[in-house]
Amino acid sequence: DVKVTQSSRYLVKRTGEKVFLECVQDMDHENMFWYRQDPGLGLRLIYFSYDVKMKEKGDIPEGYSVSREKKERFSLILESASTNQTSMYLCATHFLNTIYFGEGSWLTVV
Amino acid sequence: EDQVTQSPEALRLQEGESSSLNCSYTVSGLRGLFWYRQDPGKGPEFLFTLYSAGEEKEKERLKATLTKKESFLHITAPKPEDSATYLCAAMYNNNDMRFGAGTRLTVKP
Numbered sequence: 001d002v003k004v005t006q007s008s009r010y011l012v013k014r015t016g017e018k019v020f021l022e023c024v025q026d027m028d029h030e031n032m033f034w035y036r037q038d039p040g041l042g043l044r045l046i047y048f049s050y051d052v053k054m055k056e057k058g059d060i061p062e063g064y065s066v067s068r069e070k071k072e073r074f075s076l077i078l079e080s081a082s083t084n085q086t087s088m089y090l091c092a093t094h095f096l097n098t099i100y101f102g103e104g105s106w107l108t109v110v
Numbered sequence: 111e112d113q114v115t116q117s118p119e120a121l122r123l124q125e126g127e128s129s130s131l132n133c134s135y136t137v138s139g140l141r142g143l144f145w146y147r148q149d150p151g152k153g154p155e156f157l158f159t160l161y162s163a164g165e166e167k168e169k170e171r172l173k174a175t176l177t178k179k180e181s182f183l184h185i186t187a188p189k190p191e192d193s194a195t196y197l198c199a200a201m202y203n204n205n206d207m208r209f210g211a212g213t214r215l216t217v218k219p
Contacts, residue, residue: 043154043199043209045207090153094205097141097142098142098159099144099207100156101153101155101156102153103153104153106151
């Protein structure tokens with residue numbers, strides 16, 4: 001079974017704080033993704049990575065950055081959190097033409 | 111831009127009342143059509159992948175079908191535990207994956 005682990009399930013942060021969301025996969029997959037999910041908007045791609053130290057912008061990269069120092073770990077960074085970044089964040093990995101998701105991280109910015 | 115549209119947005123069924131969810135997508139360049147189930151507060155769980163028109167896949171009370179321009183998720187004799195949001199996604203030749211907004215299914219006992 002493919003396992004994608006998001007270490008933080010629920011976070012509350014203050015406006016202006018730096019936020020790290022961590023994601024780890026255990027299947028040696030090359031492709032990893034960060035999405036955010038909002039009611040009525042579906043899943044929107046923030047960033048993705050095809051390999052270590054590689055990153056590509058998705059549809060909504062503004063206000064976010066990513067880090068992939070090791071193949072199994074893909075981190076999403078909010079340099080200065082804002083209230084409009086309150087959302088559910090989903091990490092995913094791509095294997096055999098299918099995307100597998102983690103359990104999600106609920107971030108509230110106050 | 112490639113698009114995926116799901117209907118209805120929400121569906122309420124009585125236990126045992128069969129129905130179908132619809133997913134329409136941009137046809138050009140489609141590599142695969144995916145269905146996911148998502149429970150409240152959790153990540154989407156993979157259900158099916160369909161690759162070509164006419165293809166069907168089944169799992170318990172769920173059956174997914176694909177035509178040239180849309181996909182259906184048929185739910186036969188649903189139970190309350192089938193209540194969830196069902197997401198459809200289309201993957202294109204450039205590895206772009208587009209998700210629909212989902213159909214929120216409620217099955218009442």
